[in-house]
Structures are given as C-alpha cells and as structure tokens.
Amino acid sequence: MKPTAVLLLLILAAGGALLLGARRPKCPPADFAPATPAVDLIALRQSIRLPTSADAQKGAIATLRRHAWSLFQAVIAQPSTCEAPVWRRWPDKAETLAADRARPPQAVLRLAIPPEMTLAPNAAALKDATATPSTFEAVNFNPIAYRHVRERRLYDPAVAQRLVAAGVRDIPEFPAGSVVVKTFWRVVPAQGITPLGLWDWSNVHCDPHDCPAAPESGWARHVCVYQSSPPQPDPACPLVDAGQFYSILVADPSEYRCMGCELKLSPGDRLILIGMHIATKETPDWLWGTFWWRGLDRTDGDAWNNDNAQRPATLSGFWKNYSMDTTLSLFNRSRAGGPNAAMFNPYIEGATAGTGVNCVSCHDQATAGGSAFIGLDISAASLEGKLRTDFLWSLASHLRGK
Ligand code: HEC
Numbered sequence: 001m002k003p004t005a006v007l008l009l010l011i012l013a014a015g016g017a018l019l020l021g022a023r024r025p026k027c028p029p030a031d032f033a034p035a036t037p038a039v040d041l042i043a044l045r046q047s048i049r050l051p052t053s054a055d056a057q058k059g060a061i062a063t064l065r066r067h068a069w070s071l072f073q074a075v076i077a078q079p080s081t082c083e084a085p086v087w088r089r090w091p092d093k094a095e096t097l098a099a100d101r102a103r104p105p106q107a108v109l110r111l112a113i114p115p116e117m118t119l120a121p122n123a124a125a126l127k128d129a130t131a132t133p134s135t136f137e138a139v140n141f142n143p144i145a146y147r148h149v150r151e152r153r154l155y156d157p158a159v160a161q162r163l164v165a166a167g168v169r170d171i172p173e174f175p176a177g178s179v180v181v182k183t184f185w186r187v188v189p190a191q192g193i194t195p196l197g198l199w200d201w202s203n204v205h206c207d208p209h210d211c212p213a214a215p216e217s218g219w220a221r222h223v224c225v226y227q228s229s230p231p232q233p234d235p236a237c238p239l240v241d242a243g244q245f246y247s248i249l250v251a252d253p254s255e256y257r258c259m260g261c262e263l264k265l266s267p268g269d270r271l272i273l274i275g276m277h278i279a280t281k282e283t284p285d286w287l288w289g290t291f292w293w294r295g296l297d298r299t300d301g302d303a304w305n306n307d308n309a310q311r312p313a314t315l316s317g318f319w320k321n322y323s324m325d326t327t328l329s330l331f332n333r334s335r336a337g338g339p340n341a342a343m344f345n346p347y348i349e350g351a352t353a354g355t356g357v358n359c360v361s362c363h364d365q366a367t368a369g370g371s372a373f374i375g376l377d378i379s380a381a382s383l384e385g386k387l388r389t390d391f392l393w394s395l396a397s398h399l400r401g402k
Contacts, residue, residue, distance in 0.1 A: 027082035027089055039067050041283050045328040065310040068289040068326035071278055073312065075181055076246070076319060085246075087181040091146045093139040094259060097155040097398045108255040109248065109271070111136035111185065111263060115397060120352035122213050132216045133194055135274065135347065136185045136263065139394050145178035145281075149395070160368050160387050160399045170388045171395070174281045180392065184275035184347060186225075188242045190268030193224035195237060198295040199323075199346035204355055211355040216347060223295065227270055244318050245272035245293060275347045276322075277359075279391070286391055287328055288359040290345040294323040330360040363391040368399035 044060045051057030075087040082089075093112075094104035104110065114137040117126055125131070141149065152172050153159045163171065188194045197203075197216035204211040224230075224237040225245070233239050250256060253265035278289040294307060307323035327343040343358045344350045353362070367386035389395040 027079070027084065039063055041067070041287060041328055045283070049329060049331045062310055064326055064328065065324070066312075068278075068287065068324060069310055069312050069315075071179075071280060071287070071289060072276075072291055072322075072324065073315065075179070075276075075278060087140050087142075087183075090140040090142050090181070093141070093394050093398075096141045096146050096149050097395070099155065104259075105257050106255075107257040109138060110257045110259055111138055111261075111271075112259045113137070113261045114184065114348060115393070116348055116352050120213070122215065122352060126215055126352065132197060133186055136187075136258070136261075136271075137182060138185070139180065139182045142177075142179040142181075144175055145180055148172070148174050148178060154389075154395060155398065157368075157399050157401070164368075164385065164387050168387065169383060171390055173284070174390050174392075176281055178281035180279045180394075182277040183273055184345075185271045186274050187263075187265065188225050188227055188247070188270045188272055190266065190270075191228050191230075193226045193230055193237070193239070194272075195222050195224055196240075196274065196293070197222050197347070198298070199292065199350065200298060203346075213350070213352055213354045214346075215351045221295075225272060227268075240296065242270050242272055244296060244321055245274070246318055247272045275345050277345065277348075279359075279363075283328060285328065285360060285364070287326065288343065288363075289324065289326040290343075290359070291322045291324050292345050292347055293321055296321065298323075327359060330358050330364070360391075363393060366391055366393045366396040368396045 041064070044064050047056055047060035048064065051060070076085045078085040088109075092104075092110055094110050098104055114135060117123065117135065120126065149155055154171055160171070186194055186196065197219040198221040199219065200221070203214050203219040206212070222237050223240045224234065225240050225242050227242045229239060247270045250265050250269040250271065251267060253267060253269075256263060256265055256271075272293075274293050276291040278291075279286045280289075298308070307325070311320065311324070325343055325345075342355055343360075344353070344355055349355075349357045349359075349362075366389045367383065368389055387399075389399065
C-alpha cells in the first residue's frame with residue numbers, strides 16, 4: 001500500500017476523535033477501510049491524459065472511478081454506534097478558519113449560501129422568481145487539513161500578508177492525507193413539497209462538454225420531495241420521499257445556523273443532501289470527486305465513464321441514489337480532437353458555470369491578496385502579487401474577507 005493511502009487511512013480513522021467547539025454528533029473515532037486497493041494516481045492521470053491506447057485509457061478511468069467511490073464510502077461511513085457519518089464529525093469551515101479567539105456559534109450544522117451561486121455570472125437569473133429553492137452549503141476539513149490550517153495560522157490574513165510581502169507565492173502545502181468535503185443541502189418542510197431538478201443530458205442541447213450554464217429551473221424533469229404526501233400531487237412533478245436522500249431531521253431550529261444568510265427552519269423540517277464534493281490531497285493537485293442525487297429511475301447513466309458506472313454494489317439505501325464524476329486534472333479525459341475538460345456537479349457548476357467547466361481549472365486560480373477578484377471569472381486571473389492557497393477557495397475567500 002502506498003504511504004499516502006496509509007496516511008489517508010490513519011487520518012480518516014482518527015476522524016471522530018478531534019476537536020473543539022460546536023456540538024458535533026458524538027461518536028467514538030471512526031473506522032475507515034478503503035474499499036479498493038491503493039492505486040498510483042499519478043500513473044493513472046498519465047494514462048488518462050496521454051493514453052497508450054483507448055482501452056488503456058478506459059481502464060484507467062474505471063480504476064480512478066472505483067477509487068473515488070471508495071472515498072465516498074469512506075466519508076459517509078457510519079458505524080451503528082454513531083449519530084452521523086465520518087465527514088460530519090469533522091470541523092467545519094467556521095471552526096477551521098476562525099480567528100484565534102473567535103469561536104463560531106454553537107450549532108449542529110452551520111450552513112451558508114454557496115459562493116459559486118452568488119458570484120456566478122448568471123447569479124441574478126438564479127435568484128429570480130422562477131428559480132429553484134435555495135441550496136445551502138457546508139464545508140468540513142478532516143483532522144489533518146484542520147491541523148495544518150491551525151498550526152500554520154493559515155486562517156490569519158496577517159500571516160498571508162507577511163508571506164506576500166516576503167515574495168512567497170504559495171501557502172505551505174497541505175499534507176498528504178488532507179481531505180475537504182463540501183456538501184449541498186435543500187430544506188424539505190414537514191408538510192409541503194420541495195422541487196428538485198433531475199439531471200440528465202437531455203437538459204442541454206449542445207456539445208455536452210461545452211454547454212452554457214444550465215440553471216436547474218430550466219431542466220426538463222423535476223421531482224417534488226416530501227415528508228408528508230400532499231393531498232393533490234402535481235402530475236408534472238412526481239413525488240419522491242425525503243427518505244430517498246441522506247437527510248438530517250431538524251428537532252430544534254435554534255441549533256442550526258446560516259453564516260451570513262437567512263435560514264428559516266421549523267421543527268420537523270429535513271435538510272436533504274443533494275450533492276457532495278470531495279477533494280483529497282492524494283496528489284499535489286488533489287483528487288476531485290463530486291456526487292449528486294440522480295433520481296430513482298435513471299438508467300441511462302451507465303456508460304463506462306459516466307454517472308452511475310462503477311458504483312459499488314455495497315452502496316445501499318439512499319446512498320445508492322447518488323451519481324459521481326471524478327478527475328485528477330483539468331484534462332479530465334481526452335476525446336478525438338483534444339482534451340475534454342468537463343467535470344462538474346449539475347446542481348452547482350452545471351447550473352452556474354456551464355457543463356464545460358472543470359473543478360481544477362477554477363480551483364487552481366484560488367489566490368488571496370492582490371486584486372479583489374474572486375474565482376468565477378477565471379479569465380481575469382493573474383498570480384501577480386497574490387498568494388496561492390493550494391487550490392482551496394474557502395481559504396482564499398476567507399483571507400480576502402469575502
Ligand atoms: C467556477 C469555479 C469553481 C468550480 C468549477 C468548482 N469550484 Fe469548488 N469551490 C469554488 C468556490 C468559490 C468555493 C468556495 C466555497 C466556500 O467558501 O465555501 C469552492 C469550494 C470547494 C470545496 C471546499 C474546499 C475549498 O476549496 O474551499 C471543495 C472540496 C470543492 N469546491 C470541490 C469542487 C469540485 C469537486 C469541483 C468539480 C466538480 C469544483 N469544486 C468546481 C469554486 C469552484
């Protein structure tokens with residue numbers, strides 16, 4: 001087994017042990033057993049970018065996908081003695097990036113509006129009256145990543161400024177085994193329904209790897225998620241039980257926070273998980289994986305390199321309702337005529353940045369200092385006078401005071 005894989009295993013195993021502050025669900029340290037043997041990700045990236053044959057490339061993508069599914073299984077693992085999966089027992093963004101003496105408010109879950117939504121060029125359209133209900137995000141750092149930020153004081157803008165002044169262009173790199181998970185949530189009331197778009201390729205009518213943003217309200221199919229079935233269901237919006245999602249039942253709304261935003265919750269509401277990003281420091285450029293709720297009747301996503309492919313049979317219950325894509329590079333997989341960069345979560349980047357977008361091509365612009373530019377208009381990016389934050393946008397935007 002590779003040293004990085006061993007490290008990752010140890011870190012995830014230590015996951016539940018750590019940390020301060022917020023009321024995180026209690027649990028003994030989480031066990032983590034990767035479902036697949038360790039893989040040489042650098043060699044895989046090479047085989048995907050510069051394949052020796054189409055079959056070799058296909059095999060490499062399948063191996064990478066199996067690995068990404070095993071990471072998903074590792075972060076969602078929940079021993080029967082635990083009240084929450086592994087990742088929810090890790091410190092969140094507010095805790096990780098808090099100034100020395102500032103303690104974030106106590107909470108079961110601290111949410112925010114995803115900056116990708118508010119900073120997107122089509123942000124106004126996403127907010128209009130016909131838009132879908134709000135999506136909330138949470139970001140959690142595993143203990144290795146958390147300790148790196150705290151010990152190096154990377155949360156402190158003064159430290160960043162000193163590095164920039166000294167001509168340093170990169171923060172100290174996150175150690176191997178760091179993991180950051182970003183989750184996306186929607187609220188389903190105790191009574192009533194919450195619409196949710198169902199992603200499939202018929203939502204875009206262009207080269208599927210280079211389409212403009214496809215806001216969810218314009219997708220061809222939607223479902224209506226409920227907890228208590230409405231008396232008159234809308235035939236255009238098939239009902240789906242909230243139990244088909246990973247979800248959190250809100251007992252006491254005062255235990256939930258929205259950081260810089262408004263969240264109206266009532267007892268009995270449920271937060272449903274509609275998407276998840278996972279970034280693991282298994283290569284210097286991280287591994288990027290994304291997961292989204294796929295619907296219950298999608299059978300067309302089983303191409304060898306697509307949504308449902310390689311999903312482990314051991315994923316059961318609502319967890320098998322999620323699809324996945326993953327990449328190690330901005331050259332996600334090549335196709336005839338050049339690199340194919342597409343790699344996105346339909347609910348987030350698909351809706352805001354277009355389906356030609358790629359995790360790495362945006363995250364490698366994550367910098368603090370210099371101009372006030374943040375993120376989404378990557379054409380304006382320049383490293384001049386800035387500090388790269390090792391691909392992490394939450395750190396970059398925190399240091400910029402955004
Ligand atoms: C167009 C830009 C853009 C693209 C494309 C993008 N992201 Fe992000 N991402 C962001 C921003 C901005 C944040 C900061 C969110 C915050 O502060 O919470 C972020 C946050 C994250 C985080 C939390 C760690 C961090 O960087 O702060 C992860 C993990 C992540 N994204 C993974 C992904 C994955 C996986 C993909 C591809 C499927 C992706 N991102 C595509 C802009 C982007």
